[in-house]
Amino acid sequence: MLALKVQLTLPLFYTLIMPGDITIEYIRELKQEIQSLRKRLNDLTAPLDVMLKRRAFLIHSKEPRDDLLFPDDGCVDDFYRMMKGYAFRLFLRDVIKMQGGFKTDMVTRYATxxxxxxxxxxxxxxxxxDQRGESFFLKKGPVKSFGETLEWFVTEIFKREFMIEATWGVKFRGRKVGGDYDVIGKIDGGLLYMEVKSSPPRQVYDREVRAFWSRVIDLCPDMAVFLMDTHLRMKDKLVPMFEKELGERYDSPPEVKRIKAELFAVEDRVFLINAKPSIEGNLETIVSYFLKRRCR
Structure with missing residues (x-):
């Protein structure tokens, strides 16, 4: 029997399996309309600062620039695009660690x-x-960590990819629970809080998980996310830390359940995620999951 080998392009494939005139271009247009509707919905609901004020949360400061690796306005789009690469983010962490001077061979741990x-x-x-001889030096300095730059990037993802009003590095005035709220946003009329960790799992401690849950309880957001910028597993260390913290807070602690891969949820509104395969892809998964479960 002769086997016929047919190679289908993606648009042709979708044309064959989808009814009527549904094409890739049609799907793109639908996505654009959804983004437009989300923006209009955001415009119709209260601004983020008003939503926070209704909860008695008054912003003391936000979006600090001391440790932010921020490009000139003319190259923000290029920098945002580069930041989507996990290897580039790891490279930037090494650059910050060696900001006083490094050579190419010193920052090749994560890429060719x-x-x-x-x-x-x-x-x-x-x-x-800047370059001096064979060595390179960070112009801005000293930069303490990669944290602020990562918070800026995640906020940009929400703004650009999801049309979500968001801000980062937020400190509130007069709250018993202190510290920074890494990312605060408004999602379909609800409040979003996100903790962003640039350190690997081995450098995250119980006190940080405890602080996250204290902020979740104090702020009472509709959706909360604990993001680890790593491709390592969450199940090995972070999930047990979450389970331990919940066990100490509740007589009948809720389950930390797996959604898919290394994405986990607690009561369908608090999420623990890593950055594999991408931050924006994982955020899309949990945002969709949250919005669908909210309607059930």
Whole structure:
């Protein structure tokens, strides 16, 4: 028997399996309309600061710039695009650690030399680093950590990909539960709180998980997220830490259940996620999950 090998392009594939005139372009248009509707819904509901004020949360400060690796306005889009790459974010952490001077071979742990040279060229072109001989130096300094830059990036994801009003690095006045709220946003008329960790799981401690849950209880957001910017497993350390904290807070603690891969949920409104395969992809998964479960 002869086997016929047919190679279908993606648009043709969807045309064959979907009824009527539903095409890839049609789906793109629908996504754009959904984004537009979300923006209009945000415009119709109270602004983020008003939603917080109704909860008696008054913003003391937000979006600090001291440790922010922020490009000139002319290259924000390029920097945002580069930040989507996990290897680039790991590279930036090494650059910050060695901001007093580094050579190419010193920052090639997470990418090939060619890719690393591309990263360095990008930073030089955009004005992040200077070169003296074979060494490179971070122009802005001292920068304490990658945290503020990662918070900015996650906030940009919400703004650009989900049309969500959001801000980062928020401190409130007069609250018993202190510390920064890494990302605060407004999602379909509800309140979103997100904790963003740039450290690997081994550097996250019980007190940080405890502080996260204290803020969740104090702020009472509609949706809360604990994000680890890592491709490592959440099940090994972070899930047990969540289970331990919930066990100490509640007589009958809720389950930390797996949604898929390394994405977990508590009562369908508090989420624990990593960055594999991508932060934006995982956020899309849990936002969709949250909104669908909310209607049940």
């Amino acid at each position: 030399r060619d890719v690393t040279e591309h990263y360095i060229s990008f930073l030089r072109e955009k004005g992040f680093i």
